[in-house]
Amino acid sequence: xxxxxxxxxxxxxxxxxxxxxxxxxxxxxxxxxxxxxxxxxxxxxxxxxxxxxxxxxxxxxxxxxxxxxxxxxxxxxxxxxxxxxxxxxxxxxxxxxxxxxxxxxxxxxxxxxxxxxxxxxxxxxxxxxxxxxxxxxxxxxxxxxxxxxxxxxxxxxxxxxxxxxxxxxxxxxxxxxxxxxxxxxxxxxxxxxxxxxxxxxxxxxxxxxxxxxxxxxxxxxxxxxxxxxxxxxxxxxxxxxxxxxxxxxxxxxxxxxxxxxxxxxxxxxxxxxxxxxxxxxxxxxxxxxxxxxxxxxxxxxxxxxxxxxxxxxxxxxxxxxxxxxxxxxxxxxxxxxxxxxxxxxxxxxxx
Amino acid sequence: xxxxxxxxxxxxxxxxxxxxxxxxxxxxxxxxxxxxxxxxxxxxxxxxxxxxxxxxxxxxxxxxxxxxxxxxxxxxxxxxxxxxxxxxxxxxxxxxxxxxxxxxxxxxxxxxxxxxxxxxxxxxxxxxxxxxxxxxxxxxxxxxxxxxxxxxxxxxxxxxxxxxxxxxxxx
Numbered sequence: 001x002x003x004x005x006x007x008x009x010x011x012x013x014x015x016x017x018x019x020x021x022x023x024x025x026x027x028x029x030x031x032x033x034x035x036x037x038x039x040x041x042x043x044x045x046x047x048x049x050x051x052x053x054x055x056x057x058x059x060x061x062x063x064x065x066x067x068x069x070x071x072x073x074x075x076x077x078x079x080x081x082x083x084x085x086x087x088x089x090x091x092x093x094x095x096x097x098x099x100x101x102x103x104x105x106x107x108x109x110x111x112x113x114x115x116x117x118x119x120x121x122x123x124x125x126x127x128x129x130x131x132x133x134x135x136x137x138x139x140x141x142x143x144x145x146x147x148x149x150x151x152x153x154x155x156x157x158x159x160x161x162x163x164x165x166x167x168x169x170x171x172x173x174x175x176x177x178x179x180x181x182x183x184x185x186x187x188x189x190x191x192x193x194x195x196x197x198x199x200x201x202x203x204x205x206x207x208x209x210x211x212x213x214x215x216x217x218x219x220x221x222x223x224x225x226x227x228x229x230x231x232x233x234x235x236x237x238x239x240x241x242x243x244x245x246x247x248x249x250x251x252x253x254x255x256x257x258x259x260x261x262x263x264x265x266x267x268x269x270x271x272x273x274x275x276x277x278x279x280x281x282x283x284x285x286x287x288x289x290x291x292x293x294x295x296x297x298x299x300x301x302x303x304x305x306x307x308x309x310x311x312x313x314x315x316x317x318x319x320x321x322x323x324x325x326x327x328x329x330x331x332x333x334x335x336x337x338x339x340x341x342x343x344x345x346x347x348x349x350x351x
Numbered sequence: 352x353x354x355x356x357x358x359x360x361x362x363x364x365x366x367x368x369x370x371x372x373x374x375x376x377x378x379x380x381x382x383x384x385x386x387x388x389x390x391x392x393x394x395x396x397x398x399x400x401x402x403x404x405x406x407x408x409x410x411x412x413x414x415x416x417x418x419x420x421x422x423x424x425x426x427x428x429x430x431x432x433x434x435x436x437x438x439x440x441x442x443x444x445x446x447x448x449x450x451x452x453x454x455x456x457x458x459x460x461x462x463x464x465x466x467x468x469x470x471x472x473x474x475x476x477x478x479x480x481x482x483x484x485x486x487x488x489x490x491x492x493x494x495x496x497x498x499x500x501x502x503x504x505x506x507x508x509x510x511x512x513x514x515x516x517x518x519x520x521x522x
Contacts (some may be wrong), residue, residue: 075506183499286497318471338471
């Protein structure tokens with residue numbers, strides 16, 4: 001891990017315009033941005049479109065809109081996620097469907113539509129191997145789909161447990177354990193039961209065990225998968241940890257414990273949190289600001305603590321709905337806002 | 352939605368007399384002056400008469416003359432907090448009855464009206480007055496969850512209802 005120095009700044013390198021309504025979601029294609037392959041970013045929003053942006057060339061920080069997909073969904077597209085191979089893009093919409101897109105030459109086309117949720121689908125996530133897909137909805141359910149050859153998707157489980165709409169689903173980066181966060185203020189951990197082949201809730205992180213006191217909007221993992229960060233309408237960010245060796249040895253009951261709470265950095269709802277591969281936590285909130293946090297060496301006695309690396313006030317003109325680090329080492333951050341724009345930021349040393 | 356007489360006999364209050372304010376088109380109005388938003392400005396914006404709301408809530412004989420939120424004391428000037436410098440507005444409204452099922456619709460109308468009228472820099476919080484509604488926390492949470500508001504505003508029936516509520520009807 002590179003050491004992250006104090007003297008850094010977040011500089012806007014480009015503003016991507018094209019969406020005609022708020023931008024809700026962003027996803028970097030995980031296999032682009034390296035080995036001479038120009039980086040690719042997908043975005044989606046209230047204008048019902050999905051847009052694909054591509055770096056002009058691998059050394060440039062300038063992006064072009066490759067395609068604007070208008071026919072995929074009939075209502076807001078709330079979020080999007082690339083499969084680990086970067087070949088498929090899944091999009092979750094308020095029209096109650098999840099679409100699967102594939103690139104065919106220079107064009108993207110819808111190859112499958114997943115139906116089943118009663119109403120708005122809010123989030124979609126692929127597991128590490130790309131064999132499973134999870135979706136969640138205002139109908140309080142989380143669905144797990146098996147990815148079959150020929151763009152077939154089979155629902156293998158409908159998980160009920162949340163008492164209100166489910167805002168986001170996210171698979172663990174190594175192990176097939178699923179996390180969901182909700183308007184009911186909790187984060188639930190789901191794993192497959194070895195004996196019955198069915199999925200069940202193995203842990204609920206609620207206010208009574210140091211969890212959030214209002215809607216939990218997002219969850220993200222660090223590179224090693226041993227820590228998780230969550231953000232909420234209660235304007236706090238919480239870091240959780242697990243015994244990763246136990247988890248990787250197949251014990252999906254390994255429980256997550258609260259490590260620390262970061263408060264006082266944002267003063268309105270925190271909608272998005274994302275942990276970079278090199279260990280920087282980015283948050284985006286309804287106060288129009290972006291914050292970056294890093295682990296602090298100062299309090300090693302009582303466990304790892306996190307400190308503010310920098311706060312970018314007025315990063316956008318309106319609420320920030322999504323922040324996403326580029327998966328490669330180029331220290332690029334993308335942010336999406338109610339102001340209809342996406343910004344590409346570069347984290348660079350002052351000197 | 353079936354018309355239900357939730358509050359058949361609401362108390363109707365007199366509208367308060369206010370001095371006339373300068374408006375665009377008035378002689379002394381400087382159109383290049385910085386637009387400054389204050390409490391009365393917000394109050395004026397919220398002078399909406401909820402036709403649909405009154406239709407469902409009040410046994411109203413004359414649809415041409417429904418009651419405004421001011422006459423029902425759902426909104427008072429004192430319940431509006433504005434900080435123009437911080438671009439912040441907080442509206443606290445009082446539903447006509449404690450279990451008024453239209454509270455979320457009224458709240459949604461207030462939010463939409465402010466969204467359409469105020470510069471986009473404004474952050475708006477809408478809440479029911481403490482102790483005036485049976486499910487206060489649930490109503491507040493829903494009204495301030497922008498994802499739920501966005502989804503609601505894609506529901507054609509709900510949008511029709513909101514638009515009808517926000518139609519200027521009399522002066």
